Amino acid sequence: MSNELIAETFGLPLPLILSTLHTVILHLSAGLLILCVVVCDVHGKVTLTKGRTETVSFEGGKLTIVVDNTLGRGDDLKICFGSSPGVAHPLCPAGYARLSVEVNGHEEMRLTVNRQGQVFKAGAVLSTLGTIKLNNEGTLNITVAKLPDAKTTVTRPNAATTVQARNKAHVQVLR
Numbered sequence: 672m673s674n675e676l677i678a679e680t681f682g683l684p685l686p687l688i689l690s691t692l693h694t695v696i697l698h699l700s701a702g703l704l705i706l707c708v709v710v711c712d713v714h715g716k717v718t719l720t721k722g723r724t725e726t727v728s729f730e731g732g733k734l735t736i737v738v739d740n741t742l743g744r745g746d747d748l749k750i751c752f753g754s755s756p757g758v759a760h761p762l763c764p765a766g767y768a769r770l771s772v773e774v775n776g777h778e779e780m781r782l783t784v785n786r787q788g789q790v791f792k793a794g795a796v797l798s799t800l801g802t803i804k805l806n807n808e809g810t811l812n813i814t815v816a817k818l819p820d821a822k823t824t825v826t827r828p829n830a831a832t833t834v835q836a837r838n839k840a841h842v843q844v845l846r
Contacts, residue, residue, distance in 0.1 A: 718824055718825065718826050719736075719750075719813065719814070719815045719825040719826070719827065720815065721815045721816070721817070721818055722814065722815070722816075723814060723815075724764065724812060724813070724814040725812070725813055725814070726806065726810045726811070726812050726813075727810060727811050727812075727813055727827065727830050728808075728809065728810045728830070729811070729827070729829055729830050730829060731829065732785055732786055733783040733784065733785050733786075733791075733829075734783065734784045734811060734827060734829065734830070735781065735782075735783055735827065735828055735829045736750070736781070736782040736783070736784065736825060736826070736827055737779065737780070737781055737782075737825070737826045737827075737828060738774055738778075738779065738780040738781075738782065738823065738824075738825050739779050739823065739824045739825075739826070740774045740775070740776065740777070740778050740779065740780070740819055740820060740822070740823045741777055741778065741779055742777075742820075742822040742823075743774075743776060743777075743818075743819055743820025743821070743822040743823045744776045744819065744820050745773070745774060745775045745776040745778070745819060746773075746774065746819035746820065747771055747772070747773060747774070747817060747819060748770075748771070748772050748773075748774045748815075748817065748818060748819050748823070748825075749762050749763075749769060749770065749771050749815070749816040749817035750769070750770045750772075750813065750814070750815055750816065750825075751763035751764060751767040751768065751769050751770075751813070751814045751815075751816050752767060752768050752769075752770065752784070752788075752799070752803040752811060752812065752813055753766065753767060753768075753803070753804055753805070753806065753811060753812030753813070754766055754767055754768040754801045754802055754803060754804050755801075755802070755804060758801045758802075760800045760801060762816040762817060763814070763816055764814065767801070767812070767814070768788075768799045768800060768801030768802055768803050768804075769799060769800045769801065769816070770782075770790055770797060770799045770800075771800075772792065772797060774819040774823070776819075776820075780792065781793075782797075784803065784811065786805060786809070788802055788803030788804055788805065789803075790803070
């Protein structure tokens, strides 16, 4: 199509048409870039869901757990970790140790679990009911038993692999 035909078809001067087209393309490109960043950010964080038991593999010596309660009210967070078969604690499945930690409203907290089963908050060791034990292959069974608020999220930014443990017949591996 010639430039004159384009200008005649739209009834506008050609420079105005080209300028508008250029602006539209720039806005679409920016929108696609923002969408890609959001999708990548969400994909990179693995969220723990209350009541869903997972077997987690992590790289390095520590599993990082981030508790984002910036939109919620303060209350207890209870996380259950794999332990010995005979162990039983309220709110946790049989065979799980329990960590209880107070989370303030409008707070983001970072916890770490080392391969010896110790849990740390800001460098201090936290006590658990029962002993946290990793599986033979170095994975850790974990579930959230109680959140401080419905708006609280619990993520594992350095989780290498997650295997849903509730339904072993249909194992789904996520990355």
